[in-house]
Amino acid sequence: MGKRAKKVESAKKPRGEGFSRNEIVAIVIFVVLAVGYTIFQIATRQPKPGVELGEDIELQPKKIVVQVDGAVMKPGMVNLTEGARVIDAIQAAGGFSEDADTESVNGAKIVQDQERIYVPSKNDRGNLSSAWDTNTNRIRGVSYYDNVDSQGRRIVNVNTANVSELMELPGIGETLAGRIVEYRKRNGPFEKVEDLMMVEGIGEGKLAAIRALVTTGGD
DSSP states (O other), X not given: OHHHHHHHHHHSOOTTSOOOHHHHHHHHHHHHHHHHHHHHHHHHOOOOSXXXXXXXXXXXXOEEEEEEEESBSSOEEEEEETTOBHHHHHHHTTOBOTTBOGGGOOTXXXXXXXXXXXXXXXXXXTOOOOOOOOOXXXXXXXXXXXXXXXXXXXXXXXXXXXXXXXXXXXXXOHHHHHHHHHHHHHHOSOSSGGGGGGSTTOOHHHHHHHGXXXXXXXX
């Protein structure tokens, strides 16, 4: 009896020396199912919204509103995008009317939000005074054809001129021209030419040198 018990014990599989056939089959099935599930998840995964590295970002242009009056087909307010030019505003207002003095219009000039564009008629030729409008919103008129004085010198509108145009004035360099533009952005358009003295670097002497060559569009 003792010898038989020893033989039975010796026939048992030692613990930790491999898996049984059923265990191997179960492991294989588990691995196959796990791999299949992973492949399924990858194949059906939807990309998360967001910006990937290297992806171009399309920015929506800022909207602006300007008023177009004068010799156009449909005078009034028009909606444009930032960076639009005078010719874009005129086209949005229906285009030039038959009596428009097209030669007097600088269609390439970039417009700014809340500006008023006046398109002169042929009957206005020779009258180079700026058109303007004043109201509670301080919308300023803009003349987009060159103003000149009695001596043929160009008059610069300090409420619409860019840095390069302001630098055409005597004694106004790039730094000072930049200050004028920055002041205008922070505080709105100049009410009168004398307000230029509120810009750092412009005193009575500097203003006197440019006084006859500048306008605010409403003076």
